[in-house]
Amino acid sequence: MSSRRQFLHRVVAASAGLAVADPLRAAFDPLLRIPHRTTLGTGSTEEVRRLRAEYFLDDAILYVNHASIGTVPRAVHEAHAAALRLCETNPWLYMWGGEWEAPREEVREGLARLLGAPAEAIAITHNTTEGFNQLAAGLDLGPGDEVVFTELNHAGASVCWEHWSERAGFTVRRIPFPVEAAPDMAPEDVAAVHLDAVRPETRVLVFPHVDNRIGVRHPLRLIADGAHARGVEVVAVDGAQSAGMIPCDLDASGVDAFAGSPHKWIQAPKGLGLFYLREELRERLRPTWVTWGQAQWDGTVRRFEDYGTRNLAAVVALGDALDVQDALGGDAKLQRYRSMHARLLDAVGATAGLSWRSPRRWDAGASLVAIGFDAHSAPAVGSELLREYGVVLRSFGARPDALRISPNVATTDDELDVLIELLAAAAG
Ligand SMILES: Cc1ncc(COP(=O)(O)O)c(C=O)c1O
Structure with a gap:
């Protein structure tokens, strides 16, 4: 069938309530192969570095603000772009014609x-x-x-x-x-x-x-x-x-x-x-x-x-x-988040002038921690970190006065170490 006839067939079939060929799968097939690259493995430094490469985050910034606005991996962006494009091939079919009812479920x-x-x-x-x-x-x-x-x-x-x-x-x-x-x-x-x-x-x-x-x-x-x-x-x-x-x-x-x-x-x-x-x-x-x-x-x-x-x-x-x-794995993610919480907690404990303002216990905490300064107000430090070093985080001025660090599963140990150095320098 010519592509024009295939198209017409799909529209007619959909409005008659008939089963239609699955254009979604056809469009997404190449993308369904992508998730295998987004694994976390054991969460080793190397594996997280590889995972980090699956995101578009600008290398010129240090993004530890996933609690404000998250970011999508390439596979999700490509799937989203493909779905948007597919929708525009016949907007009625996808938006109102029922074609995306099964995927939605x-x-x-x-x-x-x-x-x-x-x-x-x-x-x-x-x-x-x-x-x-x-x-x-x-x-x-x-x-x-x-x-x-x-x-x-x-x-x-x-x-x-x-x-x-x-x-x-x-x-x-x-x-x-x-x-x-x-x-x-x-x-x-x-x-x-x-x-x-x-x-x-x-x-x-x-x-x-x-x-x-x-x-x-x-x-x-x-x-x-x-x-x-x-x-x-x-x-x-x-x-x-x-x-x-x-x-x-x-x-x-x-x-x-x-x-x-x-x-x-x-x-x-x-x-x-x-x-x-x-x-x-x-x-x-x-x-x-x-x-x-x-x-x-x-x-x-x-x-x-x-x-x-x-x-x-x-x-x-x-x-x-x-x-x-799913491909990253719930347990692997949890371990990664826990290890970042521990890495930051240890670093703050070992650095004069910094203080930990979040729960120390992992079962009462999360990959979202607040770090304060004994001698400075956090928002002033936060602004300088952004201006001078491209560190993107959230600052709070009270209850507590702290910088909020929220790394995601693909934040690397290298990034955390740079952040810790910058915080230590600011505290000194
Ligand atoms: C704990 C919490 N609740 C609610 C919101 C609001 O989220 P949204 O703007 O997506 O509704 C946020 C946003 O950061 C949040 O951190």
């Missing part, structure tokens, strides 16, 4: 495997903020009800509650977190901060799985069980800094809702989100946006993801990102 299943949850519990949204907005707007909270979170809760998971509390009449209580004590905290201490705050009127407890300032890992099961036992109805977790970095095991964790941004630690294209809802909430939560798709998806989690046209090419490429993460 595969992506949902991939997310489900990563998160330890059934596929029917996961919506593919646009970012973490969207998930929390849906919760704040869609729960039936009113006068007499309370939502609680600590000062470590990110704005993306906080502002929506404050906004809706004014309209719906519920209360938001933001409590302090013992930031100064964080270096010595164990998971039980982290849980106690939240559980001690619960009162009879607390209906929703919100917390980050890993917070974005000092990288405290919150023990999901301990907090969820304790909160439910104290009468909390909805335990809502911000997974922006954990999904793809550390195990989530959502179904076993007992949490009710979990939202994340896959561009960070799943290394997916930007503008995608994941949103987990336990069954009871899937039925109870009112969708924020309503349109024709909603009726079609009634009773499913897709009520929370479809509200008009969206970039399905990015959704398809999320599947490639999940493939790459």
Whole structure:
């Protein structure tokens, strides 16, 4: 068949609901061979150097800001580019014609495997903020009800509650977190901060799985069980800094809702989100946006993801990102993250003038650490590191005054060593 006739055949077949040849696979076949290069092996210095070459990051900068904005490996970029191109060959077919329905469901299943949850519990949204907005707007909270979170809760998971509390009449209580004590905290201490705050009127407890300032890992099961036992109805977790970095095991964790941004630690294209809802909430939560798709998806989690046209090419490429993460291996990644945490912790301990502001224990920490200076304010040092040496990181001026370092799985030991030297020089 000529390519024009093949094209026509595909369109006619799709609109008649017939099975069509799989143009997606044809387009992606060359790309599916790419992930084998993105392995981590034992995580040796050499292997990580090879992995690092799979990313586009500019060699002139030292990028340790994956907690802000992640980056995709070449395989994912190429898959995304191919999907965008394919879409433009017949936009209707791919966007509305159903051609990417099956790949989208595969992506949902991939997310489900990563998160330890059934596929029917996961919506593919646009970012973490969207998930929390849906919760704040869609729960039936009113006068007499309370939502609680600590000062470590990110704005993306906080502002929506404050906004809706004014309209719906519920209360938001933001409590302090013992930031100064964080270096010595164990998971039980982290849980106690939240559980001690619960009162009879607390209906929703919100917390980050890993917070974005000092990288405290919150023990999901301990907090969820304790909160439910104290009468909390909805335990809502911000997974922006954990999904793809550390195990989530959502179904076993007992949490009710979990939202994340896959561009960070799943290394997916930007503008995608994941949103987990336990069954009871899937039925109870009112969708924020309503349109024709909603009726079609009634009773499913897709009520929370479809509200008009969206970039399905990015959704398809999320599947490639999940493939790459699979090829890297959950255990191998975890080991790599743990070893970087240890390398930085040791270096800070051995350097006069630097102080560690994150949990020392790996089971209470993450690949996101805060390092302060005894004699300088961190933002001033951060600006100089960027200007003079191209170091890209995040600075905080208070609670704590620290530089936040967030290496990803492909950050090399060489890069960390350069960073440590620069920090030591700044501290001196
Ligand atoms: C812990 C945490 N929650 C939420 C967000 C907001 O993410 P998004 O802008 O993708 O919604 C971020 C962004 O850095 C974050 O670190």
